[in-house]
Amino acid sequence: MKTSKSGTFLRACVIVFGIYIALAWIWNSMTGTKFWTPIEMGISAVLTVAFFGGIAWLLTNIGMAVLCGRNPEYQQYRKDGGDPFFDSLPSAVTGGQKELRFECPVCSSPVQNRIDVCGRCGYGADGDSTAYFERYGDLKPVDLVDAKWAGIRDRRNL
Structure with a gap:
């Protein structure tokens, strides 16, 4: 809350x-x-x-x-x-935890950012964020700078 x-x-x-x-x-x-x-x-x-x-x-x-x-x-x-x-x-x-708006595409655990490493199942730790793109699309998250976003997209396209 x-x-x-x-x-x-x-x-x-x-x-x-x-x-x-x-x-x-x-x-x-x-x-x-x-x-x-x-x-x-x-x-x-x-x-x-x-x-x-x-x-x-x-x-x-x-x-x-x-x-x-x-x-x-x-x-x-x-x-x-x-x-x-x-x-x-x-x-x-x-007075509390931040409201988590996104879910891990593998285990549905709440994550803070749209593209993030899941704390429960570890998805994304290896740099693979394909499932995030499939779930949330190809729009750049507000909290990412352009250079970091370009790196994430490049890893996805390999």
């Missing part, structure tokens, strides 16, 4: 708050002062996540729209509710 964006925001605020508490404790222990109160650190954590997270979200979404906006696979990803920023966050922030 995918964590909501507000749940992800709150989780990020708690993580940043924990970091601020640890840094304040170290600073106050070393200097013998009481630099910030927990309430001030909580407000600062929320503002930090909102400001820097907002900038990162904006840049990620604009960048992906510029780089992949005309790719039919990317357009379908966006229509299905995908968000390049939130989907790229680590599980410590999102």
Whole structure:
């Protein structure tokens, strides 16, 4: 199950708050002062996540729209509710495993990328990705650079 964006925001605020508490404790222990109160650190954590997270979200979404906006696979990803920023966050922030959109063509186990090595049966470990092409077609995956895609296609055509 995918964590909501507000749940992800709150989780990020708690993580940043924990970091601020640890840094304040170290600073106050070393200097013998009481630099910030927990309430001030909580407000600062929320503002930090909102400001820097907002900038990162904006840049990620604009960048992906510029780089992949005309790719039919990317357009379908966006229509299905995908968000390049939130989907790229680590599980410590999102609170769970990443949603796996693809299946191994041999054993139907979920895999993260359209062309990947299956963790269950090992398909693709030898470089053979023929079954992936048969299942998902010949469109270049959004997450692969052109040079890597060309190498995969060349291995397929050998």
